[in-house]
Amino acid sequence: ETGVTQSPTHLIKTRGQQVTLRCSSQSGHNTVSWYQQALGQGPQFIFQYYREEENGRGNFPPRFSGLQFPNYSSELNVNALELDDSALYLCASSLDRGNEKLFFGSGTQLSVL
Amino acid sequence: GEDVEQSLFLSVREGDSSVINCTYTDSSSTYLYWYKQEPGAGLQLLTYIFSNMDMKQDQRLTVLLNKKDKHLSLRIADTQTGDSAIYFCAESISTLPALTFGSGTRLQVQP
Numbered sequence: 711e712t713g714v715t716q717s718p719t720h721l722i723k724t725r726g727q728q729v730t731l732r733c734s735s736q737s738g739h740n741t742v743s744w745y746q747q748a749l750g751q752g753p754q755f756i757f758q759y760y761r762e763e764e765n766g767r768g769n770f771p772p773r774f775s776g777l778q779f780p781n782y783s784s785e786l787n788v789n790a791l792e793l794d795d796s797a798l799y800l801c802a803s804s805l806d807r808g809n810e811k812l813f814f815g816s817g818t819q820l821s822v823l
Numbered sequence: 824g825e826d827v828e829q830s831l832f833l834s835v836r837e838g839d840s841s842v843i844n845c846t847y848t849d850s851s852s853t854y855l856y857w858y859k860q861e862p863g864a865g866l867q868l869l870t871y872i873f874s875n876m877d878m879k880q881d882q883r884l885t886v887l888l889n890k891k892d893k894h895l896s897l898r899i900a901d902t903q904t905g906d907s908a909i910y911f912c913a914e915s916i917s918t919l920p921a922l923t924f925g926s927g928t929r930l931q932v933q934p
Contacts, residue, residue: 712865712867714865716865741920743920743921751926751927752827752911752924752925752926753866753911753922753924754924755919755921755922755923758920765920766920766921768921800865800866802866807920811871812866812868812922813868814858814865814866814867814868815865816863816864816865817865
């Protein structure tokens with residue numbers, strides 16, 4: 711049990727729709743990172759938020775956006791969904807901006823039809 | 824090409840040792856990690872090693888790092904059926920707030 715919870719666990723959307731995924735970090739963890747894990751692949755870094763500001767971004771288009779709130783919760787928003795967005799989306803929290811210890815949630819499985 | 828590479832599959836018998844290998848390309852890696860992922864679950868951090876270390880042991884787990892060859896390995900002693908999972912190697916570099924993961928090695932433990 712990592713203390714990081716994600717909702718919903720599964721989601722089905724159609725192409726062109728928008729989706730919001732939610733994450734609740736461990737209390738006291740100032741940093742949240744989001745990763746996309748396609749089937750059979752390792753997780754790919756989307757972005758990181760530190761104290762409610764974006765602190766770094768991977769190779770993902772602007773239709774992937776995020777928010778972090780003072781109560782240790784965060785959101786990943788994806789606009790104009792594409793079929794290739796189907797994946798497991800993982801949220802990870804850490805005490806600070808360093809990556810020494812990332813605590814992952816169980817993820818949200820998104821299917822885009 | 825991928826920055827972190829792993830073999831896809833490893834099968835061992837219960838009680839044997841498992842060795843999972845990984846190669847990485849970024850010589851500025853500061854930390855290297857091993858994560859475990861069971862079906863339907865997120866990633867569990869097993870262990871990590873700082874780049875100036877050669878070895879780290881933690882109960883049944885031994886991590887070996889060959890920085891010259893950019894090779895990392897995870898040895899699991901006395902492998903149990905509960906160790907069956909996908910194991911990911913990952914590197915952290917000082918210039919990015921991210922981990923770069925390999926594609927994972929599926930470990931199957933035969934009773």
